[in-house]
Amino acid sequence: MTRRGRTVAVAMAGIAAVTTMAAVATRPAARAQGVVDAARITAGAPGEWLSTGRTYDEQRFSPLSQLTPATIATLGLAWSADLDTARGQEATPLMIDGALYVSTAWSMVKAYDARTGQPLWSYDPEVPRETLIKACCDAVNRGVAAWGDRLFVGTLDGRLVALDRHSGKPVWSVVTLDQTGNATITGAPRIVNGLVIIGNGGAEFGARGYVTAYDAATGKQAWRFYTVPARPGSEREPEYLKAAAATWFGDYWKQGGGGTVWDAMAYDPALDLLYIGVGNGSPWNQAYRSEGRGDNLYLSSIVAIHAKTGAYAWHYQTTPGDSWDFTATQHIMLADVTIDGRPRKVLMQAPKNGFFYVLDRTNGKLISARNYVPVNWATGIDMQTGRPIETPEARYYKTGKPFIGSPGATGAHSWQPMAFDPNTGLVFIPANLAAFPYIPDPAWKPAKLGFNVGIDLGKAAMPAIPAVRDAAAAATTGALIAWDPIAQQERWRVSYQGPWNGGLLATGGGLVFQGSAAGEFAAFAAADGRKLWSFAAQTGIVAAPISYELDGQQYIAVLAGWGGVWALAPGTLIDKSGPARNISRLLVFKAGGTATLPPPPPLDKAPLDPPPSTATPQVIAAGGDRFARFCGVCHGDAAVGGTLVPDLRRSGVINDAAAWQAIVHGGALKDNGMVGFASVMTASEIETVRHYVIKRANEDKALEQRNTTAARPASRKS
The missing domain is CATH 2.140.10.10 (Quinoprotein alcohol dehydrogenase-like superfamily)
Structure with missing residues (x-):
């Protein structure tokens, strides 16, 4: 077996x-x-x-x-x-x-x-x-x-x-998903009307989003709700997906489309409406996803579904034509509040894009929206249309120039849940203040493994320049x-x-x-x-x-x-x-x-002791691009790793080309979560990645030695 x-x-x-x-x-x-x-x-x-x-x-x-x-x-x-x-x-x-x-x-x-x-x-x-x-x-x-x-x-x-x-x-x-594909489940299920409802993740890897309801007693599927349309003509689609299809262009289905529902849901028993938060497109860059045009429903949207049947009720799209990983999968909460002197049934969300939204949860109509962190991709939300007022430079694939987006791809608010205090009327938001460089990549092609986002992650890597690193960390x-959702003020x-x-x-x-x-x-x-x-x-x-x-x-x-x-x-x-x-x-x-807690175990950090960097600049640059595409999401930007996975700069494997190939090409450590990348890189290409890591290790070793020398007290004169 x-x-x-x-x-x-x-x-x-x-x-x-x-x-x-x-x-x-x-x-x-x-x-x-x-x-x-x-x-x-x-x-x-x-x-x-x-x-x-x-x-x-x-x-x-x-x-x-x-x-x-x-x-x-x-x-x-x-x-x-x-x-x-x-x-x-x-x-x-x-x-x-x-x-x-x-x-x-x-x-x-x-x-x-x-x-x-x-x-x-x-x-x-x-x-x-x-x-x-x-x-x-x-x-x-x-x-x-x-x-x-x-x-x-x-x-x-x-x-x-x-x-x-x-x-x-x-x-x-x-x-509940195709296990031969690249989707996963990390979110908590929700249960309404005796139905267990679950979504999945994987938009960066070519998944097509949906949520599915299963009978809690038997596990039998009751309904499935897709968030993006299928290949035209391949399925008999309900009206809401036919409407969505008109907002997509090109061969979008080849990369799955995205729109995964990997976290947020809420439910109103009186209305029997289930509210789901829908994720980003696959890939992020709309130029590769939909010919750079269209709203791409129902990406980055809040969608209301009739919970018993799985039928579409309404939607509100927070980021039409998303190209920044501005998901709407962040925490959704419901409340009954008084606005302008009358009671309102509202839905509240602070998605990745930096705006706090208050919607009428009975029909999805926008009540108010205002940015809760600094935002530079849009100047506000048009209250007549509900659409963001975008800044032209934000569409980086149209300008062909890098765009330093604020917020960035990790979002002004990610999956970490908010809380609402009905006594103070305040919503408490765990916010991130972090930018991200979106750099167009005219040569990008999809691959079976790695982040398929359609931008140049290699050029976005942090350089080994202390002043640049320190400035980025400080920013x-x-x-x-603590946000007042009625006044839309901090x-x-x-x-x-x-x-x-x-x-x-x-x-x-x-x-x-x-x-x-x-x-x-x-x-x-x-x-x-x-x-x-x-x-x-x-x-x-x-x-x-x-x-x-x-x-x-x-x-x-x-x-x-x-x-x-x-x-x-x-x-x-x-x-x-x-x-x-x-x-x-x-x-x-x-x-x-x-x-009390026991004393924390010692944090042992292996020394930076790489072999000399002997590869040409061209080989190292090629390895850096491949590292960013296939390795960086686990092993750190510019190969600076944390402690959840090995820090490759400090690994003895970079000294041994054969061992490196056995792991990275052959998958010798797949049972530890490190699969082989032979399907997307040749052995010689994998060797360029090793040379990139060696180069990075030598750069950071030099920085460590410089810092140690600078911190050493001057010798006492006799």
Whole structure:
């Protein structure tokens, strides 16, 4: 049997993939074992966290108020649990009937007693590690969903798995995407009307986006909603896709089109409308995707779907003809607010493009929009048409000139969840203040592996010039922004040295909780942003916290573990934007908690000891282009790596051409996630990449030696 066959068999049979702890047998019998249903999620039991956004409106607001600005100083660590994977941790835990359920990297799921941290069970779907090449941004997973007495998780390799909530054993498993293609699943499922709804990622790799609904009891497919049209004439398409087809040009289907729904969803039970956030095009550069024209529906859009049937209701496109990776997959939240003296049912989103949108969620009409960070690709939003007022230079493929876009491709706000406090009326946004160079590439061609984005990533790499690196790091920051969605104004801000800080939680006690890239977990006053409490987590935190209550005591829980795209791709800014380490843990706090973390392990960094750089400038330049195209998304911009994957500049393999070929060409380390690239590069081309890394290692070794010499005290004269 193949490894793929063994994995599926294990997932279906529940043999070996589930570790059931002795605690299951000794679990307190007094704990209720109620089912999770629509009524329970809608009611939003204050002491529990039943869905990834707590309730269907995804506000991520807990009404618990035991912890306040006056009592927050008593908060301490109650317990922690080390995780068995040193990759990024992005999941929001669930707390149901006294148990905490959390997914971790590689789509594993774990259950703990929420009072004590005692492990209950662990499930490993055994995702083949070579799947990592298909994931743009680490082997992450953002959470599980609950319905009845089951949990549901999407796996990186494209399965949707139903687990028994009390034992962790698989009940059913379905493959929800073409596993021969380049799509993955990292997002949390949502469940409405007894249907489990899941999307996928992969727009940078040639995927076509859709969401699918499956019967929670049986795993049978109920409906599928595509976000971009198929090849003309190849399918019998509904009217909404026929309308979309008129906005696409050329052979767009050959690269999939994109439009993947990899994260945000929300649901209004009264309207029975499911709202999904749709991603970027494939490739980014519209010149290669759609002849440089057309709105390309439904890319970068918020789309409302009738949840029972999967039928189209309405859409609003935030970035027509997107060419900057300005997805609308960012957190969607619903609220009932008063605007101009009358109640409105609104949908709010702060997508990547830098504008905060308030829509009427009954019909998709724009109510207001204003930029929440500096924006240079557009001057505003036309309130009559709802379209951005673009600056001409932003369409880089038309001007043929580089465009330094602000915000950049990582977005003014990425996947990290916002929170809404109905008491203050403020939305709390984890913002990134980071630009990105979009450089046209007239010679670009699609490839089977690597980032297929249609721009010149090699020329965008950071040079080995300290002044340039320092200036880029200084200009690349982050912020926690408290935003008034009615007035469309910032009320307060907490500034961070670097971007990629954690998701948000707001509570009824007037507190806002957030982790940072620098390894601090903190509580702020919701009214004015004062920092009231903090905890040194030893690692960056990018996931969002939750709050729950047991025995009359309020708890705060968060997954810690540095990871995601910023920990991988922009390697030159790692030291300034956050710690270059991952210590993956579940952290749980309560008033009076006295637990402590063990000392962090030493961070050993191999020396820069490369062989001499002997290749010609032409060979090195060619290797740099290939590195940027096929290697940089995991091994860092300009080969400056973090600690999630090996820093190639410091690897002994660059000294050994045969070993390099065995790994990069032959795939000797595919079981570690490093596949071979023989399908896109010849052996001689792979050798140019080695010479590029050698050159970069020598450049940075010289910089290290110069800095060491400059820092050394002058010799004392006799």
